[in-house]
Amino acid sequence: MKLKLLLFAVTITYLSFSQSYNPAMPVSKSDLELTSYAKDSTANALVIYDYGNSFVDNSTFWLRVQIQQKIKILRTEGIDRGEFEVKLYKGKSSKEKILNIRGATYNLENGKTVKTEMTPDAIFEEDNEKYILVKFVLPNVKVGSVITVSYETHSRFMAKYQPWYFQGPDPVLYSEYNTSIPANYDYHIKLVGGIPLEVEDRRLERNCLTVGNGGKADCTVSKYVMKNIPAYKPEGFTTTALNYTARIEYELNEIKTFDGRVDKLSKTWANVDKELRTDSDFGKQISKKSLVKNLLPSTIAAIDDELEKAKTIYQFVLDNYKWNGKFERYDVSIKDLNKEKVGSAFEINLLLENLLSSEGFKVFPVLMSTRANGLATKIFPVLTDFNYVILKITINDKDYFLDATDPYLSFGELPFRCLNQYGRLIDFEDGSYWQNIEVENHSSRQHRVKLSSFEDEVFSGIIESKYSRYHAHNLKRRYDENKQDYKESKINTYSDIEITNHEVLDFDKTNSEFNEKIDISLTPEYIGNKIYLNPFLIKFFEENPFKLQERTYPIDFGYKDAYSYALLIELNDNLKVVEVPNAINYSLPNKSGVFIFNVEQKDNILTVYFKVSFDFAIYAPEFYEHLKRFMNKVVETQKNSVIVLENQ
Incomplete structure (x- = not known):
């Protein structure tokens, strides 16, 4: 790539932003005094104002896109928001342009607002065969700063009208996108993501575009607004962010020329x-x-x-x-x-x-x-x-x-x-x-633990494990590729128990199940003559995977999922049950999942039963808080459950 100084002095004289100036852009003292965002205490930055205006120029017939942003820096991790990149595409006979780049940083110093403007030497281009990458860096950005930036792009590539991203890595207070599309351009317009628009206005503007020989075109003028948009923060159990990031996209369907010809671009x-x-x-x-x-x-x-x-x-x-x-x-x-x-x-x-x-x-x-x-x-x-x-x-x-x-x-x-x-x-x-494309059956992971002997203050027993479908695929591959490494990793997995023997049962890589059995010994915790035993020798979840304050996109497991665990302890004449955890029966809304935990004694057998079932492959964002509470209970139960036995 060739790095060169962008000729800022040329572009600054090319256009003026006076016609698209918005009073929300000035930086107030209250903007500078802001220290956090109540709706997202983890936010690194807050987009206070985000404005876009796209229209076809009446003289050049290029697509002009005007951008303005005002951003508050809340944490050290947000300082890099003062670094901007704009990708300009190159065609065989034309390339996109960027014009009138302006930026400033505002800080509060000794109670006064200090403005530092970006200088031309902070703007660079990286040029390659397919596109030009324009970079510019605002000065003196630190925690507490408010930054403003504005620029305009020009493009002859009308096949894809300028999309607009309402959502990004930071929360946004206000995002507005204005478009003016000539009637001779017909686009499919798609709103992506599950966040509703606050404003969606359309009107017809007559004779907005004039061409040679007296030809005129009307325009559809639209205004789209979203407010209080949460940040898109990646988390597990999802697909690509492109599926759910809130935005508007355009795909050109047909072009109607002034001589009456219709060029159909999209197909049935x-x-x-x-x-x-x-x-x-x-x-x-x-x-x-x-x-x-x-x-x-x-x-x-x-x-x-x-x-x-x-x-x-x-x-x-x-x-x-x-x-x-x-x-x-x-x-x-x-x-x-x-x-x-x-x-x-x-x-x-x-x-x-x-x-x-x-x-x-x-x-x-x-x-x-x-x-x-x-x-x-x-x-x-x-x-x-x-x-x-x-x-x-x-x-x-x-x-x-x-x-x-x-x-x-x-x-x-x-x-x-x-x-x-x-x-x-x-x-x-x-x-x-x-x-x-749906998976009908649950994929499951099952463990059955049997402690059948207690001698010299050590339990002995077996763990029988069964993995089905999507829980089995990777295990089958790992075992088949290197059986010795697999067994060694299994031994190192369980730090609280000693594995004395390991056996994979009836291995067949084309089977939907993977079954194994291990012989174990376990030394429990003793205090006096009492034994304190966490019944979960194997834990399914070490921590809650759901940590966001708010999630706007679905929880996509891909398939229905089930986990079950059973522990059977044979009580000999010397062992007496002193205390067991309380039973739990907890469900997700709409019968979409269940968590069951129960401990019971029958004759000389103490049985612990644990089951977690996710009965939807995909959960809507509205389920997120329910899933978070659900998983908190599951993780807490696995970590903190204790059975107290007395060795008489």
């Missing part, structure tokens, strides 16, 4: 289906018997049972082809895959489609977007939203989703990256449609 799904049918990387790679002729052994082709046959074909692909870790939808060649035995997800799964369809199965590819790639828009077709393909097959009236990239998945299981709500099923005969 019927158009896309036709395009995909003839696509050399997709349609021409599907249901082609010639691509897989004589590939399957005759023993597989001879299987009569449909489900068994489909499973065997699926396993054939897993055993003979390896995924290269790539997702690309382009340069797909099943012919090359058959030669190299290594290929992309598209190549491997479309090979599986060919093998299944060649044996008479009704199977469909499902285009989808992975969790890290974001949700595909349903408003209009955008093929670039899709970065992955899986298959749907129906056998004996039951649907199965298939992906042959991972040898540790069972038939009908998808990689976790594919649990992203829905995809587009491609049916070239009857037309494509949206297909929900």
